[in-house]
Amino acid sequence: MVRKDSILVQSYPEATVGALIVNEKGEILLVRSYKWGNKYTVPGGHIELGERSEAAIKREVKEEVGLDVEPVKLLLVQEAIFPADYVKHEHYIFMDYLCRSKSSAVKADGEEIQGYLWVEPDDALELELESFTRNLVTEYLKDMAPRKTVK
DSSP states (O other), X not given: OOOTTOOOOOSSOEEEEEEEEEOTTSOEEEEEEGGGTTEEEOSEEEOOTTOOHHHHHHHHHXXXXXXXXXXXXXXXXXXXXXXXXXXXXXXXXXXXXXEEOSOOOOOOOSSSOOEEEEEOHHHHTTSOBOHHHHHHHHHHHHHHTTTOSOO
């Protein structure tokens, strides 16, 4: 349902990607963004026309946090219809990937990302996460429970 006071600029939902990045210590990267009310989220963004989602996740992560990542698998697909915490009143399809990085040397862009931290996955749910990132971390914890490592 579209709010009566909103101006809808989209004709269709927009496909986006998000990266739950795991370093060699098994920690996950969370970033703070003003776009999500300064809550913790994951790096990601829009898929450009003609771009594959795996290429988009590599590009977005490099732009936002300066890391080279390898997508391991598509972990979760979420539909965000006018998310309350987000700065824009739009409809998104989030394709959230589990990614690996050999480096932990984050270089936050200072534009979309205002801060970051590496955290043990079990501790992440204690932080102020936006709701879609909370869902993603919860899914990751369920997914990794049998093996406790990313291969």
